[in-house]
Amino acid sequence: MVHSYFFRMIFLSSGACMVEFSFMWLSLCLSTPQQLVGVVGLEIHAQINSSTKLFSGSSVCFSAPPNSLVSFFDASLPGTLPVLNRRCVEAAVMTGLALNCNINRKSLFDRKHYFYADLPAGYQITQQRQPVAEDGTLTYSLLEGKKRSQVIRKNVHIKQIQLEQDSGKSLHDDVHSQTLIDLNRAGVGLMELVMEPDMSCGEEAAAAVRELQLILQALGTCQGNMSEGQLRVDANVSVHRPGEPLGVRTEVKNINSVRYLARAIDYEIQRQIGILQRGGTVQNETRHSLPISLTSAASFFRFMPEPNLPPLIVYEDNASLPAGIDACQAVVVQKIKEGLPELPSIKRDRLVQTYGILPEHSFTLVNEDGLVEYFEAVLMATKKEPRKVIGWVTNELLGHLKQQDLSVSQSPISPPALAELLELQETGHISSSVAKQVFQKMWRSPGKTAAQITQEHDLGLVSDTAQLHSICQKVVDSHPDEVGTPNILNKLMGLVQKETKGRADPVLVRKILQEKTS
Ligand SMILES: Nc1ncnc2c1ncn2[C@@H]1O[C@H](COP(=O)(O)OP(=O)(O)OP(=O)(O)O)[C@@H](O)[C@H]1O
Numbered sequence: 001m002v003h004s005y006f007f008r009m010i011f012l013s014s015g016a017c018m019v020e021f022s023f024m025w026l027s028l029c030l031s032t033p034q035q036l037v038g039v040v041g042l043e044i045h046a047q048i049n050s051s052t053k054l055f056s057g058s059s060v061c062f063s064a065p066p067n068s069l070v071s072f073f074d075a076s077l078p079g080t081l082p083v084l085n086r087r088c089v090e091a092a093v094m095t096g097l098a099l100n101c102n103i104n105r106k107s108l109f110d111r112k113h114y115f116y117a118d119l120p121a122g123y124q125i126t127q128q129r130q131p132v133a134e135d136g137t138l139t140y141s142l143l144e145g146k147k148r149s150q151v152i153r154k155n156v157h158i159k160q161i162q163l164e165q166d167s168g169k170s171l172h173d174d175v176h177s178q179t180l181i182d183l184n185r186a187g188v189g190l191m192e193l194v195m196e197p198d199m200s201c202g203e204e205a206a207a208a209v210r211e212l213q214l215i216l217q218a219l220g221t222c223q224g225n226m227s228e229g230q231l232r233v234d235a236n237v238s239v240h241r242p243g244e245p246l247g248v249r250t251e252v253k254n255i256n257s258v259r260y261l262a263r264a265i266d267y268e269i270q271r272q273i274g275i276l277q278r279g280g281t282v283q284n285e286t287r288h289s290l291p292i293s294l295t296s297a298a299s300f301f302r303f304m305p306e307p308n309l310p311p312l313i314v315y316e317d318n319a320s321l322p323a324g325i326d327a328c329q330a331v332v333v334q335k336i337k338e339g340l341p342e343l344p345s346i347k348r349d350r351l352v353q354t355y356g357i358l359p360e361h362s363f364t365l366v367n368e369d370g371l372v373e374y375f376e377a378v379l380m381a382t383k384k385e386p387r388k389v390i391g392w393v394t395n396e397l398l399g400h401l402k403q404q405d406l407s408v409s410q411s412p413i414s415p416p417a418l419a420e421l422l423e424l425q426e427t428g429h430i431s432s433s434v435a436k437q438v439f440q441k442m443w444r445s446p447g448k449t450a451a452q453i454t455q456e457h458d459l460g461l462v463s464d465t466a467q468l469h470s471i472c473q474k475v476v477d478s479h480p481d482e483v484g485t486p487n488i489l490n491k492l493m494g495l496v497q498k499e500t501k502g503r504a505d506p507v508l509v510r511k512i513l514q515e516k517t518s
C-alpha cells in the first residue's frame with residue numbers, strides 16, 4: 001500500500017559562497033607535480049521553471065499537499081501517454097545557448113530502468129543517446145588575494161544537457177517499517193547538466209555551481225533554490241598525480257547546498273588520498289545518504305528508446321520551418337537566442353566598466369537578487385560618484401539586510417531615500433559620520449526622509465566659524481603638552497568631532513586647528 005506523506009527538508013543555506021570559500025579550501029586547489037590532486041566532475045539536476053510537468057498537464061508546486069498534483073500519466077496508469085511540454089524544451093535550449101552548447105536539431109528520448117517505489121513506471125524518461133544540447137562551457141570566477149580583489153577566471157566543459165523526468169519522493173518510516181510516497185514531484189521536468197571532470201577542489205565546484213545558479217536565475221529557466229531541491233548536485237570525485245590517468249571515481253549524490261558541496265568534495269579528496277597513501281585502492285561507489293546504492297554501469301539501467309515519443313526536432317529559424325508547421329508550436333533556436341538576457345559575467349564586466357567599481361564589488365552586486373537594480377536606481381537620483389555610492393550599498397545597506405535576513409526588495413530604505421541622504425552629505429549639509437547615524441535612524445523609522453531626521457535630531461553640519469573657533473580653542477587648551485607633536489592635528493580633529501558628535505565641518509576645523517597649532 002502506498003501511503004502519502006509530505007516531507008519538507010531543511011538544508012543549509014546556499015548563499016554567497018563566493019565570499020566564504022576562497023581561503024578555507026585554497027590549499028586543496030594547489031599542488032606540486034608529484035602530489036595527489038583532486039579531480040571533480042559534477043552532474044547537476046536543475047528543475048525547469050515551468051507551471052506544468054514535462055510530459056503531463058499536472059501543476060508543479062513545492063508546498064502542495066502530498067499526492068495532490070498527480071495525473072494518471074504521473075502515476076503510470078496503463079494506457080496513458082506522454083505529451084512533451086514545449087516550455088521545458090525551450091528552457092533547455094535557452095540554457096544550452098547561454099552555456100555555449102551546440103543545440104542538437106534532433107534529440108531522442110530513452111527509458112532508463114530502475115526499480116524503486118517513487119518511480120511507478122519502473123523507468124525514467126531521459127535522453128541518453130542524443131541529448132538536446134552538447135559540448136558547452138561554463139566560465140566561473142574565483143576571488144583570490146588578501147583583499148579578494150584578484151579575479152581568476154576558470155572554465156568547465158559541459159558535456160551535455162539532457163531533458164528528463166524527476167521521480168517522486170520516498171520517506172522511510174523505520175518505526176512502522178513502511179515507505180511513504182509523494183508523487184507530486186514525479187514527472188517534473190529536469191535538465192541534467194553533465195560537466196567534464198575539469199575541477200580540482202570543493203572551492204572550484206562551489207564557485208561553478210553558484211555561477212550556474214545565477215545564470216539559470218537570470219535566464220528564468222530554473223529558480224535555483226537549492227533548499228527546495230530545485231538544483232541538486234551529484235559530485236564525482238577522484239584523485240591522481242597530474243599527467244597520469246584519472247583515478248577511480250566515487251559519487252556523492254543529491255547535494256543541496258553549495259557550502260556542503262565544497263565540504264563534501266574536499267572531505268572525499270582527503271579520504272581518497274589517505275587510502276592511497278596507506279597503500280589501499282579507491283572503490284567505485286556511491287557515497288550518499290539515500291537508502292539504496294545504485295551502480296552506475298549503463299547495462300544495469302537497461303536503456304532502451306522511448307517508444308511513445310518521436311524524436312524531438314528544433315528548428316534553426318522561421319525560414320527553416322517545414323510547410324504546415326505553426327511557428328508558435330515549434331521550438332525555434334533563433335527566437336530563443338534573441339530573447340537571451342544579460343548574463344551575470346557580462347553584467348559584472350559592464351558594472352566595472354561603466355561605473356569604475358572594483359571587480360569584487362561587481363560580484364557582491366550580482367550575487368544579491370535586486371542589488372544591481374538598487375545600486376543603479378540610487379545613481380540615477382544622486383550626483384555622487386558611483387565609486388562613493390558602492391560602499392553604501394555593499395556595506396551599509398547589505399550589512400543591515402543580512403543582519404535581519406531581508407531581501408533587497410524588503411529594504412526599509414528605498415533607492416531615492418538613500419540617494420537623498422547621500423546628496424545631503426555630498427552638498428556638505430551633513431558630515432560622513434553623521435550620514436551613517438542618519439542611515440541607521442532611517443532604517444529604524446521607515447518613511448522618514450534624511451532631511452527630516454537631520455532636522456529633528458539637529459545633526460546638520462556645524463560650519464559657524466566663531467562657534468568652531470571656540471570649540472577648537474577649548475580642545476587645544478586642554479592638550480597643551482601635545483601641541484607640536486607629530487599627528488597632533490588628526491588627534492585634535494577627532495576630539496573636535498567628538499565634542500560636536502561628528503557634526504563639525506572637517507575642512508573648516510582642519511584650517512582653524514592648523515592656525516592654532518602652528
Ligand atoms: N575520474 C573521474 N573523476 C571525477 N569525475 C569523473 C571522473 N570520470 C568521470 N567523471 C564525472 O562523472 C560524471 C559522469 O556522469 P554521467 O551522467 O555520464 O554518468 P553516471 O554518473 O555514470 O550516470 P548517472 O547519471 O546515473 O549518475 C561526469 O560529471 C564526469 O565529469
Ligand SMILES: [Mg+2]
Pocket residue numbers: 043192194
Ligand atoms: Mg548522469
Ligand SMILES: [Mg+2]
Pocket residue numbers: 043234251296
Ligand atoms: Mg552520476
